[in-house]
Amino acid sequence: MARLAGVLLVVVATVACWAAASAPGAAALGMNWGTQASHPLPPKVVVQLLKDNGIKKVKLFDTDFAAMSALAGSGIEVMVAIPNNMLADLAGSSRAAKDWVKRNVQRFDFDGGVTIKIDFLDDGRVVQWLDNGDSGQWTVYAKAVRYVAVGNEPFLEAYNGTFINITFPALQNVQNALNDAGVGDRIKATVPLNADVYNSPANNQVPSAGRFRPDIAGLMKDIVDFLAKNNAPFTVNIYPFLSLYLNDNFPLDYAFFDGGATPVNDNGVLYTNVFDANFDTLVAALKAAGHGDMPVIVGEVGWPTDGDKHAKSSYAERFYAGLLKRLAANTGTPARPNQYVEVYLFGLLDEDQKSIAPGNFERHWGILRYDGQPKYAMDLTGQGRNNAMLVPAQGVKYLSKTWCALNPNVKDLSKLGANIDYACSNADCTTLGYGSTCNGMDVAGNATYAFNAYYQVKSQEDSACDFQGLALPVQTDPSTATCNFTIQIVTGAAAAAAPALGGAAVAGAVLLALLQLLALW
Ligand SMILES: *[C@@H]1O[C@H](CO)[C@@H](O)[C@H](O)[C@H]1NC(C)=O
């Protein structure tokens, strides 16, 4: 990105230390912040949203610069991540791992006196550079990174073994690089794994019989030995929703925490919900591998609200009400009773560009809508207060109240199907399917939904509401009682509303930014 001006100010400042307290309730609750959206909320809005809701830990899926910049100085603890497609590089070269740690962790890990230069980007964002006297310019952040997630569910059976041989070497190289950088005592590398890396044998389906999957048992043993050597936690993603989604015979109530299901009897221990049973299956597998006391982080857990008959707000509300109460009370599980469990909810916001290979529900995991509005009652403190609502995102700007609809005067509909397909392959139509909020509309309703979804993805560009003459913009909201025809939000540079700045304005803006920066410290 071209810079408007070079170095404008040099100051010396002190970065405050970060607080790593783990108190029960929201203070101890982590949140996954994914950004696979056509119109992501501005990072600053998201960070304010996290703060307003008392969330002190966040898990990212990369080391997105804008997200990290917005998190700077917020006091929020961060788990950064290395995407699967980078594992091969990091596995093959300890030098690459060192470079990655230097670029993505060390520059976010600084306290004491630092020299700052303030730089202005042409889209109005202010970036703070640290002159470290080395070749590169690094950004200054308070110590915030606590974990590095190496890969994301790399042993998923659906990946056909693609990451089997590279995940462990990448984990070793990254942790060794952290150790060499002198931060390995505070910053731990871990591998978020899907719960499909362990199971109980078909003839003994109880948690205490849990073992790592036979095809990767040796590899898992190596990994947990390495994690143990470095005092690093095991990270697992547990999804009771998927138990229901994948198995029509799964007892509905067993997915939730309010009883009602026939308990599973494990040698006298009664399991009343699948979350506990799943977690304890892992505990048994760890024990069998010689690490029964290894700390376990739940890297993802949550419930989607659309895209499947079981993905609905009422179920999500019920699931979280039960989960959050137990977490706040440090109930633990039968194998690890009365313990704090470190948990990251999945996720903060709906993401309309996530892959729907796993299912249409994938784009609807947010506890908040795409625009940061709450979907259902939720009390993050786990006190179970009735009708407690999350604090919505502040200062969100919407595009104009214009929708794109099927032109009712068009007679020749022969090209309608192809145009709907085109719209839906570029925008999110997952709410149209069976069991979803917009299912059951007529052809015109489907067409309008698809056209509008595409038009909004394209930020309401005129040319995006034509579809070979089949569509036209309208000012009346086509939404129904159950189905929202959404208006997208203003995002990116426009959301920052940067006017063209002259020299004096730049200096003023930089001074203001500097004052804000100092206020953070
Ligand atoms: C895994 O294998 C299946 C069946 O051979 C194939 O359909 C699928 O695309 C493969 N997935 C990947 C990620 O390679």
Ligand SMILES: *[C@@H]1O[C@H](CO)[C@@H](O)[C@H](O)[C@H]1NC(C)=O
């Ligand atoms: C992993 O390594 C094994 C043993 O060297 C080899 O047989 C297998 O093909 C490798 N898998 C992949 C996906 O590279």
Ligand SMILES: *[C@@H]1O[C@H](CO)[C@@H](O)[C@H](O)[C@H]1NC(C)=O
């Ligand atoms: C509307 O779209 C959905 C999802 O593609 C489809 O299942 C349904 O049959 C469509 N309805 C009509 C009337 O074409």
Ligand SMILES: *[C@@H]1O[C@H](CO)[C@@H](O)[C@H](O)[C@H]1NC(C)=O
């Ligand atoms: C539709 O959006 C409105 C806010 O614009 C919200 O209150 C309502 O719950 C949404 N309905 C559905 C079915 O998502």
